[in-house]
Structure formats: C-alpha cells, structure tokens
Amino acid sequence: MSSLTLSQRTVDNIQLFLKVTILITIAGAAISSRLFSVIRFESIIHEFDPWFNFRATKYLVSHSFYDFLNWFDDRTWYPLGRVTGGTLYPGLMVTSGAIWHALRKIGLPVDIRNICVMLAPAFSGVTAYFTYLFTSEIKDSSAGLLAGAFMGIAPGYISRSVAGSYDNEAIAITLLMASFYFWIKASKEGSVFYASWAALFYFYMVSAWGGYVFITNLVPLHVFVLILMGRYSNRLYAAYSTWYAIGTVASMQIPFVGFLPIRSNDHMAALGVFGLIQIVAFGDYIRSKVPSKKFKSVLIVAIFLIIAVGILGLFGLTYAGLIAPWTGRFYSLWDTSYAKIHIPIIASVSEHQPTAWPAFFFDTQFLIWLFPAGVYLLFQDLSNEGVFVIVYSVLCSYFAGVMVRLMLTLTPIICVAAAIAVSKLFDVYMDFSELLQSKVEVEGIKESTGAKAKKTKVTGLSIVAKLTVIVSFAFYLFLFVYHCTWVTSNAYSSPSVVLASRNPDGSQNLIDDYREAYYWLRMNTAEDAKVMAWWDYGYQIGGMADRTTLVDNNTWNNTHIATVGKAMASSEEVSYEILKEHDVDYILVIFGGLLGFSGDDLNKFLWMIRIAEGIWPDEVKERDFFTSDGQYRVDDLATDTMKNSLLYKMSFHRFTELFGHRNAVDRVRNQRITQEPDLNIVEEVYTSENWLVRIYKVKDLDNAGRDLLSASKFEKETKAGIKKRIQKRPDLDLRE
Amino acid sequence: MAVVNKTQSKPVIPPTAAVTGSSSSSTNALSDFSTSLQSTIDSYFKTLTPRLKLIDIFLAFLVVVALIQFVFVILVGNFPFNAFLGGFISTVGQFVLTVSLRLQTHSVKKEEREFEITPERALGDYVFASLILHFIIYHFIN
Numbered sequence: 116m117s118s119l120t121l122s123q124r125t126v127d128n129i130q131l132f133l134k135v136t137i138l139i140t141i142a143g144a145a146i147s148s149r150l151f152s153v154i155r156f157e158s159i160i161h162e163f164d165p166w167f168n169f170r171a172t173k174y175l176v177s178h179s180f181y182d183f184l185n186w187f188d189d190r191t192w193y194p195l196g197r198v199t200g201g202t203l204y205p206g207l208m209v210t211s212g213a214i215w216h217a218l219r220k221i222g223l224p225v226d227i228r229n230i231c232v233m234l235a236p237a238f239s240g241v242t243a244y245f246t247y248l249f250t251s252e253i254k255d256s257s258a259g260l261l262a263g264a265f266m267g268i269a270p271g272y273i274s275r276s277v278a279g280s281y282d283n284e285a286i287a288i289t290l291l292m293a294s295f296y297f298w299i300k301a302s303k304e305g306s307v308f309y310a311s312w313a314a315l316f317y318f319y320m321v322s323a324w325g326g327y328v329f330i331t332n333l334v335p336l337h338v339f340v341l342i343l344m345g346r347y348s349n350r351l352y353a354a355y356s357t358w359y360a361i362g363t364v365a366s367m368q369i370p371f372v373g374f375l376p377i378r379s380n381d382h383m384a385a386l387g388v389f390g391l392i393q394i395v396a397f398g399d400y401i402r403s404k405v406p407s408k409k410f411k412s413v414l415i416v417a418i419f420l421i422i423a424v425g426i427l428g429l430f431g432l433t434y435a436g437l438i439a440p441w442t443g444r445f446y447s448l449w450d451t452s453y454a455k456i457h458i459p460i461i462a463s464v465s466e467h468q469p470t471a472w473p474a475f476f477f478d479t480q481f482l483i484w485l486f487p488a489g490v491y492l493l494f495q496d497l498s499n500e501g502v503f504v505i506v507y508s509v510l511c512s513y514f515a516g517v518m519v520r521l522m523l524t525l526t527p528i529i530c531v532a533a534a535i536a537v538s539k540l541f542d543v544y545m546d547f548s549e550l551l552q553s554k555v556e557v558e559g560i561k562e563s564t565g566a567k568a569k570k571t572k573v574t575g576l577s578i579v580a581k582l583t584v585i586v587s588f589a590f591y592l593f594l595f596v597y598h599c600t601w602v603t604s605n606a607y608s609s610p611s612v613v614l615a616s617r618n619p620d621g622s623q624n625l626i627d628d629y630r631e632a633y634y635w636l637r638m639n640t641a642e643d644a645k646v647m648a649w650w651d652y653g654y655q656i657g658g659m660a661d662r663t664t665l666v667d668n669n670t671w672n673n674t675h676i677a678t679v680g681k682a683m684a685s686s687e688e689v690s691y692e693i694l695k696e697h698d699v700d701y702i703l704v705i706f707g708g709l710l711g712f713s714g715d716d717l718n719k720f721l722w723m724i725r726i727a728e729g730i731w732p733d734e735v736k737e738r739d740f741f742t743s744d745g746q747y748r749v750d751d752l753a754t755d756t757m758k759n760s761l762l763y764k765m766s767f768h769r770f771t772e773l774f775g776h777r778n779a780v781d782r783v784r785n786q787r788i789t790q791e792p793d794l795n796i797v798e799e800v801y802t803s804e805n806w807l808v809r810i811y812k813v814k815d816l817d818n819a820g821r822d823l824l825s826a827s828k829f830e831k832e833t834k835a836g837i838k839k840r841i842q843k844r845p846d847l848d849l850r851e
Numbered sequence: 852m853a854v855v856n857k858t859q860s861k862p863v864i865p866p867t868a869a870v871t872g873s874s875s876s877s878t879n880a881l882s883d884f885s886t887s888l889q890s891t892i893d894s895y896f897k898t899l900t901p902r903l904k905l906i907d908i909f910l911a912f913l914v915v916v917a918l919i920q921f922v923f924v925i926l927v928g929n930f931p932f933n934a935f936l937g938g939f940i941s942t943v944g945q946f947v948l949t950v951s952l953r954l955q956t957h958s959v960k961k962e963e964r965e966f967e968i969t970p971e972r973a974l975g976d977y978v979f980a981s982l983i984l985h986f987i988i989y990h991f992i993n
Contacts, residue, residue, distance in 0.1 A: 306968065307951050307976035311983050353951035357980055360944035365987050367936070374932070396950070404891040 137260050138247060142240030145267030148600060149236035152608035153278045156625075158232045161610040163651060163668050165281035166658030169231050171199065172208040172281075176215055176227055183208070184370060190663045191653065192675060193645050193697065201370040202671065206290075206323025207283050210234070235276040235285035242527075243267040245292035250531050252299045253493075253500045254538060262534030265595075266292075270602040271478035271526030277608055284523055287324030290316055292527055294330055295507075298358065299500050302337075305350025310357035317358070318365035321372055328381050329524060331366075333510065334358065335388035337503045342395055346499060352396045359389045380433065387425050394421060466520040475515075477606075478522055480598045481591050482533040489532030492539050508532060540588060544581045612655070614712070626710070632703070632808035633659035635801050640701060647694070648703040649683070649716055649723065650676050656703065665697060673726070680727035683720070683762040684735050690761040691796045691823065694813050702797060702811045706766045709773070709806040711782035717749060717766050718783065750786035764792040765811055768799060773806075795827040906953045910946060917942040937992035944984045952977045 152161070160169045175183045186200035211230050218225050246266040251259035266272060275284040297313035300306070321327040338355050341347065363376045363385070376382045398414055475483050490508050493501035508528045515525035609615060614626040636646065637660045646662045653667020666676045682693040694702075707715035716723075720740070727735040739756035742748050749763065757763055771779040771791050779788040797811035817826040899907075920938050929935050955973035968976075 304968070305951075305955065307948065307955075307973070307980045311976075311980040315983065349954040353954060356947035356951060360940065360947050361980065361984050361987065364937075364940045364944065364984070364991060368987065368991060374936075377936070393947075396954075401887055401891045404887070404894045 134256065134260065138244060138263065141243045141247075141260075141264050141267045144264075145239045145243050146236040148268055148603050149239060149273060149277045151277065151604045152280075152610060153232065155604075155608060155615070156610050156613055158229055159279055159610050159612060160228070160231060160281055160658070161277070161279040161612065162282075163654050164283075165231075165279070167654040167668065168207055168281050168283070169228070170654075170658045171203060172211050172231055173227060175208045175212045180209075180212075190661075191657055191667050191669070192672065193663045193665050195672065195675065197669065197671070202669070204283055204321075204323050204325065204369070204371060206319060206321075207234075207281070207286055209322070210286055211281075231281045232279045235280050235282075236278050238286045238289045239267065239272070239276050242272070242289040242292055245289060245296050246527060246530060249292055249296040249299060250534055252296065252303065253498075253504060253531065254535050257541070258534045258538035261538050262531045265482060265530035265534055266527060268596065268599040268603075269479055269482065269526050269530055270599055270607060271522050271529070273599070273603050274478065274607045275523050277603070279610055283324040284326075287320060287326060288523065288527065290320040290323055291326075291330065291524070294320055295503075298334055298354070299503060301354035301358065302351055302503075303500060305348070305353045307353055307357045310354045311361055313354075314358045314361035314365060317362040318368070321366040322369050326524065327366070331376075331382055331385050333507060335385040336510070337506050338392060339384075339388050340502055340506055341499060342391065344502070346502075347392075347395050347399060349396070349399070351499075352392055355392055356389065359385060380429070383429055387429075390425070391421065467518055470516055470519050470522060474519065474522065477602065479526060479529050479533075480595050482529050482595070485533035485536040486529045487532075489534070489536035492535055493532070504528060504531060504535075537588065537592075540584065544584045547578075547581070626805055626807065628803035628805050628807035629655065630659060632801065632803045632810060635803075636660035636662055636701070636703075636810065639801075644700040645698050646701045646703055647679060647682065647697070647699045649679065649705075649719060651719070652703065652705070662701075665699070674730055677727045677730040680723035681731060681735055683716075684724050684727055684740075684760050686759040687761060687764070687794075687796045687824065688822075689734075691813075694796070695816075699813050701800070702761075702765065702813065704762060704765050704809050704811070706806055706809055707783050708766065708770065708781040708788075712807060713783050715766075715783060715807075716762060720760075720762055721747070723762070747784075748786060749781060749784055749788070751789055758790075758792065761796075764794045765797065765809060767792050768794050768809075768811075796823045902956075903953065906949060910949055910953075913942045913946045913949070917946070934992045937988045941985065941988045944988075945981065948977055948980050948984065 160166055171183075171186075174186060178186075183205070184200045186198075187196060188199040189196045191197050191199075211227070211234050214234070215225065215227050215230050218230075243263040243266050247256075247259040247263035249259075250262035272288060275282060276288070294313055294316040297309050297316055301309035301313050317327070317330055320330060334355070338351060341351060363382075366372050366376050367374065377386070394417070398417065402414075479486075486508070490505055493504055508525075511521070511525040511528055514521040612629050614628075616624045616626060618624045633655065636644075636656070640646075640662060642662075644662055645665065646656055646660070647665045648656060650666040650668060650670060653664045653669075656662055656664050657667060666672075666679050670676060678693060678697070682690045682699075685693070705712075705715045706717070707713060708717070721737070724735055724737050724740055728737055736756075739754055740747070740760075742752055742754055746752075748754075749757065749767070753763070767781075767788055769791070770781075770788055771777075773779065776791075777789075780786070781788055795814075797813050799809065800812045801808075801810040803809070814823055817823060819826070821829070917939060920935065920942070924935050952973055955968065955976075956970040
C-alpha cells in the first residue's frame, strides 16, 4: 500500500517527464517519416513552387535583406519582369535565411539547399507541439498528446511538408496552430499578453502564406458566434481587441499585403466584428448598470441597426470602389463552377479541383470517422474553446470539399477533434480505478457476502468490455500508424522532378529527364536566352536552368499566359510572329507519349487553348481541336487545326522515325501516329533520354528574306535531291 | 444600485405588444434607452475612483486625437496614407488596450471578477502590448 501512495509532487514530476519524452518522440517520428524522399531519392527541392522559393532564398542569402524586399526580377515574365520583392510572402525565405545565418554564427556552415530541404520536417515537429498545446487548452493534456501524435504523422499534413517540399505551407501550418493556440489561451484568460502573442504569430503567418485570410476570418467568426450565443465577456473583449489592433497593423507591414486589411472585402469581417465588440462592450457596461428586462429591447434594436448599417456600408463602399471586391479564388470557393466559366487559369490548377471522397480517407484514415464524434463531444459541453473548434471544423469541412489544397487546413482540426474523441474514450474505458478499489476493499474487509461476489462479477464483465474497446482502438491506432507510413512512403515522397518507375525485374528505375534537360539548357544556351514553356515549368526553368522565362507559376498576368497558349495552339505562321515579338530563343515542351507520362503538355493542351480563347475568342477556338464527334484525338483522325498547331508538331516531331516509320504509338493517349508533322519555324536541338523534355530552337529570319515555310521547303527539296543546286566551287587547287 | 431601482417605475411591456407593433416597441426602446443611459451616467460618476478617472481622461484624449486626425484627413487629404493610418491605428489600438486594462483592473465586485490576473500583471501586459503596438507603428510610418 505504501508504495502506491506517492506524493503529488512526484506524480507531477513523473507526468512532466513522460510528457516531455512523448513529445520528443512525436517530434522525432514526425521528422523521420518525412525523410523518405531524401532516402529514396536525394536531398532535392521538390515540385514547382518550391523551386521559386529556393531561388528567392538563394537571392536573400547572397544579397541584403533590403535588396531582397526591393528585388525586381527581370528573368521572369519576359519582357514584363516581376516585382518579386513586393509580390511574395517573405516569411519562408526569411526564416531559412535566418537559420542559415544563425548556423554560420555558431560555426556550422550548412548549405542553404539542405536548410531549405529540411525546413518542412523540422517545422512539423513544432507543429505537433503546438497542436498538443492547442488541444490541451480544449480538453486536457492526454488529448493533447494524442492530437500531437496524429498531427505529426497525418498524411494530409505530410503531403505538403515532406523533406524537400519547400513551400509556404511548410511553416504556415505551424504558425496557424501557434496563432490558434495563443488565441484560445487569450480568449480563455482574457489576457492581453497572450493576445499580443497571438497577434505576433498572426503577423508571422501573414508574412508566410496567403492562407492567413483563414485566421483573419475564423477568429472574428468565433467571436461573432460567441456574441450571438450571449457568451460575451470582458475577457473576449480584451483578447479580440488586442489581437485585432496589433494584428492588423502588423499585417500591413508585409509589402504584398499592404493596405489590403482595410481595403479588401476578405478582411472586412474582422473589422466589422471589431466594431461590433466595441459596441457590445459598451452595451455590456450599460447592462451592468440597468435592469436586464429594459435592456433587452435596447439591445435588439441596437444590434439590428448596426448590422443593417454595416452591410449597407460594405456594399456602398464596394460599389464606390473604396474596398476591393472579392477575388476570383474567393468566388470559386462558394460557386464551384465559377472558375470554370470565368477564370480558366484558376480552374486549370489541379490543386484547385474539388476533393474526391477517397482523398479524405486516404489523407486521414480513421481520424475521419472520429472527427464527427469529436465534434459531437464538444457540443455536449459547449465551452467557448469548443465553439472555436466547431466553427473551424464546419467551415473547413466545406472548404476542403471545394478545393483539394485546403485539405491541408482541415487536417489539424481533424486531428484535434479525433484526439478529443479517442481520449474521451480512453478516459472512460481505461479507468480501472474501480477495480483497484474493489480489490482493496476485498482484501481489507475480508467479508465475502453474496453482494460482494456479485460486484466482483460485474467488474469482471466490465473489465472484458473495457479491454475489448481498448484493444480494438489500440489496433486502430496501430493501423493508422501503418497507413500513414505507407502513404507517406508511397504517395507523398516523390519529388516529381525525378520520376520513379519499376524495371521489369522489379528494381527501381529513376527517370531524370527534367534535370537532364534543364542542365542542358544551362550549359548550352546563351545566358540571356529566353525560354518559352507552359507556365507549370517556369519556376523550374528559372531555378534549375537559370534562364529567362516568359511565364511561370506565379500566374499574375493572365494575358501573358494566354499569349503563350496562343503560340502553342496556333499554326506556324501565326506562332512565329508571336515568338519573334517576345524574343523567344528556345521552346521547351513536355512530351510523355513515349514514356506513358500522362501529365505532359498535350494533355494540358486543352487548358492552353481555353486560356488563349478567353483572350482571343476569334483566333483560338476550343471546338476546332475536337473531332466532329467530340473526341480529343492526336492520330490520323485529328482535326487540321490540331495537326497544324505548334505544340502538336513539336510533340510528334520525328516520333515516327523512332519506330521505323510504322506503328508509332502514343502511349498516353493510346493512339497510333502515322504521319510525320511538318515543322518549319523551329529546329530540334535537344531531346532527353526518354523523350520527356524536348527543346526546340526558334529559327532566325531567313537570310534571303524568304518566309521560313518556303525556305525550309526549299531546303527539304534540296536535300531530297529534287533541286540540285548547281554550285560553282572555287578552284581550290594550289596555284602555281 | 438604488438609483437604478427607482427608475424602473414604468410598466414592463407585455411580450405580445412588442411583437404586434414594431413602431411602438421601437419608441419604447428609445425611451428605455434614454432612461438607461441616464442611470448609467449617474452610476458612473458614483463609482469613479481617481485611478479610473486617470484612465478615462486618457481614453477621452485618445478619442479626441483620433477625431482630429480623421477630420484633418477629410479636410486636407490623405496623402501620406501610411502616416495617417499609423497615427489613427495607434490611437485606436491604444484605446482598446486601455479599455482592456480598465476592465481588468476594475470590477464592481471582488467575487465577480472575470479575470484571474492581478492588476499588476494586467499593467505589465498592457505595457508589453503597447510597446509592440508602437514599435510596429513606428516601423509603419517610416
């Protein structure tokens, strides 16, 4: 007995020790599961956007901070250029730059690339910690530990934070959880101190990711719902007012955000709630002085007046042009077909597509069915913090259904809610104190009456029931870990710059065509050569080949992208003029027909056509690219417009030759190519090993002043020997 | 509280009346509004302590400064917009911080305290938040 009675202090110490150990283990698991990509491939920057961030980071560490903020990049968006310093979120680059400098200060000169690659895994450990703190505030620390563990390994979050995925989201989710934790803490205690911290983390978030608007709207929404529920308190006032006042002025320090917080509609909800809470606070003050019955009518009248004035003012200001209307991405959140009709460039991005149902299960496994249970449990004892989680989950469930990429913001709350459900379950079913107590009683009293025997029987049954539940959930947890590891290693660890495939004997075969081609560009072209490619590859060309691009993944100028689309979709004569107007030296196309790589330019062709059609509806028509029975074909049945388009010609140039002029099969579209397209205005200069990347050089204007079509026709005929040029060779013999 | 009880001499409107006539309810609400405002002002002056007086004078000063800036912008134009925003937001921010401080340090009854922090802690928080606010403002106005 004496061994069981530990002093409260010892118990606390043991708990603290266990918590620290568990948290460190969670961080370790979170980091190590993200290293699959480095082990499988190498320490390399992934995908598309990270290449830009990487390039910007390199610029930051090689120039001064002010140079970085004033950076005008003349190597993208030729000939327009991009005010890069004013149109990016500098948080990510500044973070890794600061780490780089700090490590150098303590004598650890680490390559900036390695810092960029490892940044996301490192921050995922911090995210797990903040998720723990956040959930601890909502329920207790055991739920917090579960939530931290879930967050550390949930594939929904890993998908954007594996090693090498150097994107804004890598640190943004950490900051999201940190801001929310401090906000919950502030609103719970009414502490100006924590609210200031929430505002500071909000500022960091604003500097890091455009998704900060989510916090800007969620926190006011939480406050608004609480006010509507009649839960206004002075603590809420202190927390929200402080957060808003400091957070807003801080967010305006980011050049890209600028005056948006007072101009754009996205931010008006926060401002409105700020005004509302002032009035409510004043009303609350009055209410403390007058009887409540009389006050009720005053309150109702006042609230309706204020809401009416607020909405009218908002509309009035929007029409007067003082407040910028909502952006296209915002509309596409509410009306899923909006983008498809009005802004093809937004609809064309794959991560803006609606989420498929299996994706939810794939990304969160058993958490997805515990998620509603957790929300239900929060409804049962509706605390102010619970309201926050409920509001968050409702809002984000919708958003995640609309856009794949917003799955990322849903994942934290799924982890939190599921952890609450599981920990509640464990609270109930892991409670063996009754058993221990009854044993003690039996030992102590030694009275074996019939009633006592019955009681032990009941506890025996309940132990079985409890064990069943615990074991089954332990099994689920095990499955979850297994699933997460499997998904991470198989689905989310591919750099997509390097493709992996299997040889017939099962060994791994790496397809490194992208880097091969970019390296060729870097080594074999003039330093100021302009490369035209579809915008997907803009950042990679800038980052890996270091050549000037026309369009890139920033997609700020729709017309410019449409120009590239038009050049790709038009016939050679039309394209040549566009190419010359934009000083294009090289064209880069992705062709997967030989390899069976489905994400190639011909499959993206329809989007190029649609985007170009949005600007030049008379010159580019989507219908002309489909056969009369509405099929997208590239073989003999393809329409003339298709066959004459520059992209088609560049994709299939010399393709039949590879197969000995017969049975050339495009493996992506499973169609047979028989004709060799006739290519005149460009010449092939490079094709990678698996034909994935093909680079063409735009021919110069003909020396003899002919147009290129007739010039190349002439040359071909010469080659074929139809027109033998009679050359008068100079006499080369030695003169005597 | 005695003052408050005396003013409640008017009969309470039955809920049906409030539902049937919106105009009558609004006029009633307005008269309620003025009486409650009066009683509020009365009780305000009754509970005023020197420390609260200081805070309230500061609040009034901030409102005046904000109004002056606003009128100035309307009259003269908002050319250095940063400067105006910085000035205006600093007054607004300081205002809400001070109101929070007032709420935190002062509550009518000790047992009804909403905040679990001591007035000293509240003052520390206040200084901390104000420093952050003004540092950012200083950066903002260039």
